[in-house]
Amino acid sequence: MSSSDTTAEITELLVREGMLLDEQRWEDWLALYTDQTEYWVPSWKSEYEPTDDPHGEISLIYLTSKTRLAERIQRIRSGKSAASLVIPRTVHTISNILVEDAKDDEAIVRCSAVTHMFDPKRRQEQQSFCRYQMKLVKESGGWKIAAKKIILINDNLPTKLEFYML
Amino acid sequence: MKPSDIDALIIDDPANHVFKVHADVYRSEEIFELEMKYIFEGNWMFVGLEAQVPKPHDFITTTIGRQNVIVSRDKDGQVHGLINACRHRGALICHTSVGNAKTHVCPYHAWAYDSAGKNVGITTREQGHYTEEFDADDHGLRPIPRFESYRGFLFGSLNPDVQPLEDFLGDMKVMIDLVVDQSAEGIEMIPGTVNYTYNGNWKMQIENSADLYHFMPTHSTFVQILNNRSSNDDVTDSPYRNRAESGVTRGSMCFKNGHNLMFGGGDKVEARPLYIDRDKVESRVGETQYKWMLYTRNAMFFPNMQLLENASLQIRINRAVSANRTDITTLCIAPKGESAEAREVRIRQYEEFFNPSGLATPDDTSIFEDMQDGQRAGMIDFNHGYLRGMQDVNTEPIPEAKELGMSPDLSIVGPLGLGDETILHGPLREWRDRLMQCLAKDQDSAGGRQVAAQ
Numbered sequence: 001m002s003s004s005d006t007t008a009e010i011t012e013l014l015v016r017e018g019m020l021l022d023e024q025r026w027e028d029w030l031a032l033y034t035d036q037t038e039y040w041v042p043s044w045k046s047e048y049e050p051t052d053d054p055h056g057e058i059s060l061i062y063l064t065s066k067t068r069l070a071e072r073i074q075r076i077r078s079g080k081s082a083a084s085l086v087i088p089r090t091v092h093t094i095s096n097i098l099v100e101d102a103k104d105d106e107a108i109v110r111c112s113a114v115t116h117m118f119d120p121k122r123r124q125e126q127q128s129f130c131r132y133q134m135k136l137v138k139e140s141g142g143w144k145i146a147a148k149k150i151i152l153i154n155d156n157l158p159t160k161l162e163f164y165m166l
Numbered sequence: 167m168k169p170s171d172i173d174a175l176i177i178d179d180p181a182n183h184v185f186k187v188h189a190d191v192y193r194s195e196e197i198f199e200l201e202m203k204y205i206f207e208g209n210w211m212f213v214g215l216e217a218q219v220p221k222p223h224d225f226i227t228t229t230i231g232r233q234n235v236i237v238s239r240d241k242d243g244q245v246h247g248l249i250n251a252c253r254h255r256g257a258l259i260c261h262t263s264v265g266n267a268k269t270h271v272c273p274y275h276a277w278a279y280d281s282a283g284k285n286v287g288i289t290t291r292e293q294g295h296y297t298e299e300f301d302a303d304d305h306g307l308r309p310i311p312r313f314e315s316y317r318g319f320l321f322g323s324l325n326p327d328v329q330p331l332e333d334f335l336g337d338m339k340v341m342i343d344l345v346v347d348q349s350a351e352g353i354e355m356i357p358g359t360v361n362y363t364y365n366g367n368w369k370m371q372i373e374n375s376a377d378l379y380h381f382m383p384t385h386s387t388f389v390q391i392l393n394n395r396s397s398n399d400d401v402t403d404s405p406y407r408n409r410a411e412s413g414v415t416r417g418s419m420c421f422k423n424g425h426n427l428m429f430g431g432g433d434k435v436e437a438r439p440l441y442i443d444r445d446k447v448e449s450r451v452g453e454t455q456y457k458w459m460l461y462t463r464n465a466m467f468f469p470n471m472q473l474l475e476n477a478s479l480q481i482r483i484n485r486a487v488s489a490n491r492t493d494i495t496t497l498c499i500a501p502k503g504e505s506a507e508a509r510e511v512r513i514r515q516y517e518e519f520f521n522p523s524g525l526a527t528p529d530d531t532s533i534f535e536d537m538q539d540g541q542r543a544g545m546i547d548f549n550h551g552y553l554r555g556m557q558d559v560n561t562e563p564i565p566e567a568k569e570l571g572m573s574p575d576l577s578i579v580g581p582l583g584l585g586d587e588t589i590l591h592g593p594l595r596e597w598r599d600r601l602m603q604c605l606a607k608d609q610d611s612a613g614g615r616q617v618a619a620q
Contacts, residue, residue: 041523043358047262051358055510058358058498060523062514075387075525082384082536083528157362159535160528
């Protein structure tokens with residue numbers, strides 16, 4: 001497989017992930033992840049340094065299984081969580097995609113992500129801007145997300161932070 | 167505003183079991199200005215932990231009311247509370263939330279200060295043709311007028327006449343002891359600070375953590391997620407998973423100076439990090455202290471700090487920005503030297519429960535905004551949410567207070583379903599009494615000045 005093919009496949013995966021989040025097709029979104037995926041949003045130690053050890057430092061989110069993400073989907077959809085009354089509309093914009101290392105069945109990729117959000121309840125807009133660092137693996141012929149580290153740049157969180165905002 | 171205007175905002179009649187609070191307490195910017203002057207800038211405020219500045223020249227920056235301050239450890243290990251403003255023209259001299267610096271140099275005219283706040287350089291001093299009067303002045307950073315530590319918990323006050331810290335804390339010292347004594351080596355801060363904000367009044371956050379009544383309705387999705395997890399799941403356990411709901415001691419206490427405590431057993435102790443390390447803890451601190459260390463304890467240090475041990479252990483600091491806006495900073499603290507297994511449990515429980523990106527806190531903060539919105543206009547005057555437990559509350563300390571040697575003004579025990587709200591009376595009475603006393607004092611002195619001028 002040529003490098004440009006791999007880059008095109010990975011680009012499609014990243015863009016598709018953002019689209020599935022925006023369309024609130026969260027089960028389809030979850031299907032992009034491996035069962036033992038590592039989903040990690042560090043907190044910050046200082047103005048310049050995010051935390052870098054999830055076992056000895058505080059993360060905003062650190063999950064090591066797809067089941068943990070599924071719990072969050074269930075929580076949001078239940079209608080019983082005040083944080084999801086109302087669920088904001090979002091648009092993910094994925095850019096600056098850089099495939100750092102690609103083998104036949106494994107790839108390391110970085111990109112930038114800006115999520116624009118609109119809260120219809122209060123007619124307020126909000127953005128989050130992130131750097132993604134991901135490890136992808138080939139499973140039954142398609143790329144899956146085996147690890148996703150999300151460096152959230154604007155970390156003064158207005159009431160909540162959930163996966164669809166990142 | 168007159169003292170009687172403040173008095174009218176709380177209908178407080180214990181003999182007739184009445185306690186009502188006017189919504190203006192949470193929404194009036196005029197009242198907020200009084201809170202800023204008389205409470206945040208007039209009383210003791212929690213500013214941080216000595217553990218946040220462990221090495222010489224370490225510093226953190228924070229605020230007391232609207233005043234930017236620095237907490238800095240000098241070369242000899244002494245911790246100083248300093249006003250974060252150059253003595254030359256008042257510019258901030260310290261620009262990051264945390265760091266290490268032997269010298270702080272103002273970027274404007276390069277006046278320099280050491281880590282004790284002493285002035286160590288006035289640029290081109292000799293060429294400035296200063297007067298003797300200037301040379302006689304102290305050009306060091308102004309110290310926070312009162313700055314004291316209780317077992318590594320640092321408090322500061324902009325008011326030089328504030329009561330001694332030990333008196334201000336009173337029985338709340340026991341709550342600090344129950345945390346610091348969890349390790350013979352003391353406590354440390356786990357790296358990583360979490361910051362969030364909500365468009366709501368600062369009192370909503372400190373009231374929410376004392377409010378057992380909200381837990382099941384507000385956090386039902388959190389509890390359901392925990393209970394759905396099977397015990398062979400790889401996930402960290404939680405004290406809130408399959409917890410006992412009957413036959414356990416739960417209660418609350420109100421102390422002098424507006425502090426309060428919600429406490430309880432019944433949450434699954436086996437899931438607590440301290441239980442994992444129980445062998446080295448219980449034998450050192452004894453049975454009663456160990457029991458209390460494993461209790462859920464939501465302790466509120468009026469007005470700006472909460473020390474919360476339920477799922478993990480948190481320090482939550484609130485910074486009131488306006489009547490309708492509050493910024494929160496949270497720290498995860500831990501006993502030094504705990505096992506790697508306990509540390510992992512502590513961190514995962516903290517993130518899952520306390521973080522604004524977790525499964526519980528975002529429901530609270532979202533509701534604070536809903537509360538601020540719901541009572542924005544005059545149709546809401548006196549709210550009805552302060553009366554649960556009113557028939558059973560005691561002015562004599564309950565046995566649970568006595569076993570720790572504490573003397574709360576109000577205390578109560580009851581089942582999970584009691585959801586006591588008398589725990590809110592202490593802070594609100596302190597709030598009212600302090601504003602009234604300060605207003606009366608200022609009006610007296612203003613009256614005195616008018617008489618003198620005539």
